[in-house]
Amino acid sequence: MSKNETKEPVIVDEQQEVSFEEQDVANENNETSPLEGEHSAEASGQDSVVAELQRQADDNHSRYLRAQADFDNFRRRTLKEKEEITQYASLKVIGQLLPVLDNFQRALQTGAEGAESGSFAKGVDMIYRQLNQVLEAEGLKQLEAIGQPFDPELHQAIMQVESEEHEAGTIVEVIQPGYKLKDKVIRPAMVKVSG
Known part of the structure; x- marks a missing residue:
């Protein structure tokens, strides 16, 4: 702005007018002008708003981190459960076959006592061994x-x-x-x- 141009007056409120020249004089004398008081009030108001927004941002960030940790724990737990289900998928069937295995053992014990049924006992023994191998292959x-x-x-x-x-x-x-x-x-x- 050149020196020839006139400075426009600044309206602080409807009843008071302050020109830029008066502001310059007030600044030179280290006096607080009405505008500076208003700016400092606005600045302190903005600081409190910024502080509140920062607090909300920090809260949201910590919530995000907790949610991420919860999701990671859920994913690990689900993976572990899936592995356990896969590992023990045959548990029910094997549990139902255990009495059959017991009966085979009993048949072999009684078959060994009677010498006249040797071929029958040998057949039962072969079936028992085959069933046992299948179950051992399952763990x-x-x-x-x-x-x-x-x-x-x-x-x-x-x-x-x-x-x-x-x-x-x-x-x-x-x-x-x-x-x-x-x-x-x-x-x-x-x-x-x-x-």
Whole structure:
């Protein structure tokens, strides 16, 4: 703006007019003009608005991080459950086949006692071995129990017997074998334990 041009008056409110020249004089004398007071009030108002917006932005960011962490945990948990379902998909079928396996074992024990039915016992033995191989391929394992210390997670004690050969708490006889599918016990072994 050149010196020849006239400065327009600034209207602060409807009843008061202040020219730029008066503002310059007030600034030179370090006096606060009406405009500066208004600007400082506006600035402090804007600071509080900015602070509030920053607080809301921080809250929203922390909510976003929590939601992201919750989603990651959900995804991991779902993946783990899916793997477990896949790993133990055959659990129900194998559980239903265990009594069949028990009956085969009983048939083999009674067939061995009767010598006249040797070919029948041999056929049953072949079927039993084939069924056992299929179940082992699925991850089924029979629990070893005789001579082992009693473990309530693997064994179910149905009787306590006196034994001079074994220490107290040792399994002396298996009434019904126990089974594990991969690393999960699906049926504990029914056992007699020395007292």
